[in-house]
Amino acid sequence: MSDTILVTGGAGFIGSCFIRHILSTEDVRIVNLDALTYAGNPENLTQIEKKTNYTFVHGSIQNAELVKSICEKHNVTSIINFAAESHVDRSIINAHPFIDTNVLGTLVLLETLNELKLTKLVHVSTDEVYGSLGKEGKFTEFTPLSPNSPYSASKASSDLLVNAFVSTFNSPAIITRCSNNYGPFQFPEKLIPLMILNAIEDKPLPVYGDGLNVRDWIHVQDHCEAIWTVYNNGELGQVYNIGGNCELTNIEVVKTILKQLNKPETLIKFINDRPGHDRRYAMDIEKISYELGWKPRLNFEQGIRETIQWYIDNPQWCNNVRTGAYREYYKMQYGDN
Ligand code: NAD
Ligand code: TYD
Numbered sequence: 001m002s003d004t005i006l007v008t009g010g011a012g013f014i015g016s017c018f019i020r021h022i023l024s025t026e027d028v029r030i031v032n033l034d035a036l037t038y039a040g041n042p043e044n045l046t047q048i049e050k051k052t053n054y055t056f057v058h059g060s061i062q063n064a065e066l067v068k069s070i071c072e073k074h075n076v077t078s079i080i081n082f083a084a085e086s087h088v089d090r091s092i093i094n095a096h097p098f099i100d101t102n103v104l105g106t107l108v109l110l111e112t113l114n115e116l117k118l119t120k121l122v123h124v125s126t127d128e129v130y131g132s133l134g135k136e137g138k139f140t141e142f143t144p145l146s147p148n149s150p151y152s153a154s155k156a157s158s159d160l161l162v163n164a165f166v167s168t169f170n171s172p173a174i175i176t177r178c179s180n181n182y183g184p185f186q187f188p189e190k191l192i193p194l195m196i197l198n199a200i201e202d203k204p205l206p207v208y209g210d211g212l213n214v215r216d217w218i219h220v221q222d223h224c225e226a227i228w229t230v231y232n233n234g235e236l237g238q239v240y241n242i243g244g245n246c247e248l249t250n251i252e253v254v255k256t257i258l259k260q261l262n263k264p265e266t267l268i269k270f271i272n273d274r275p276g277h278d279r280r281y282a283m284d285i286e287k288i289s290y291e292l293g294w295k296p297r298l299n300f301e302q303g304i305r306e307t308i309q310w311y312i313d314n315p316q317w318c319n320n321v322r323t324g325a326y327r328e329y330y331k332m333q334y335g336d337n
Pocket of ligand 1: 008009010011012013014015033034035036037038039040041059060061062081082083084085086087101105124125126127155177178179180181182187
């Protein structure tokens with residue numbers, strides 16, 4: 001066993017998928033540092049929590065002393081940073097936690113990387129840093145950063161810090177930028193799980209604007225496999241786009257969910273658009289495909305069917321995450337719908 005990886009934000013949607021996947025397939029040790037915000041859920045990790053090569057630490061990536069002491073105590077060799085405030089709508093309500101975690105937290109990890117001379121940091125970022133596309137074209141790694149929401153601005157800021165550390169200190173860091181993920185264990189504030197749960201309960205499905213905004217959907221398992229590929233074979237200092245080659249309008253996604261659940265389209269409710277709503281995202285994934293041999297494996301039709309089934313099969317998980325704070329957020333965002 002060689003690497004001990006500090007995975008940050010490993011109790012969230014993508015980080016927990018990564019840990020479940022890696023600990024069932026690879027011979028590494030993982031230390032998971034997670035602040036357990038509303039989006040962090042230890043239940044996402046019950047299947048691996050007893051493994052001897054897994055350790056959980058409750059705390060924030062903003063706590064420099066804690067991050068350093070964890071790395072020293074566990075002989076951490078490298079970091080994969082998933083920890084973030086991740087929801088655009090919440091960043092419109094209050095941007096401060098986004099700057100605190102996404103920008104200042106990333107800075108702490110970069111400083112730790114340098115100070116302890118760790119072998120690498122993989123910084124997990126998003127296609128949203130590139131801004132919005134028109135009808136044609138895709139984002140490449142050379143597309144200028146042009147974020148439109150406080151969330152994407154905070155992620156772009158963290159990406160710029162990573163680049164600055166690579167240029168200034170030759171820090172061994174790599175950035176991945178991925179498109180919209182879906183799959184099991186996603187917190188029901190994001191489009192797909194929200195629509196699945198509302199449809200199951202015959203509640204209105206709130207679609208922003210005209211529903212024609214396009215996202216490039218990727219199954220979370222494919223994203224995690226791409227991150228593992230980059231972690232092992234990516235070139236230090238580089239950026240790698242990750243995407244699902246699966247562009248769909250929001251209304252297409254919502255209608256697919258309704259059809260699979262055998263629910264009527266009359267449940268769809270068009271509501272006021274999100275301010276600054278990016279029109280279209282699409283990722284050019286040539287670089288990671290040609291250089292590292294990664295391609296997405298799961299098609300959307302099968303992935304969404306299995307995802308819907310997971311939410312049907314896990315009512316307890318769904319109820320547990322919809323706490324009082326969640327219901328307050330939901331009411332503020334959607335009124336009494
Ligand atoms: P999530 O909101 O489900 O999980 C975030 C996790 O980070 C939670 O467990 C939370 O408790 C933890 N966290 C928050 N602040 C922290 C802090 N200060 N210290 C330690 N832990 C903290 O998010 P996700 O969807 O799993 O996204 C993970 C990463 O992937 C994020 O960096 C996000 O920007 C990026 N990303 C997400 C998507 C997507 O579609 N969800 C797409 C591309 C990139
Ligand atoms: P979301 O899951 O929040 O991801 P992101 O904004 O990071 O892409 O939203 C995906 C798309 O779905 C986006 O175009 C906004 C739209 N959307 C709705 O129409 N209604 C909703 O209630 C939500 C949460 C999102």
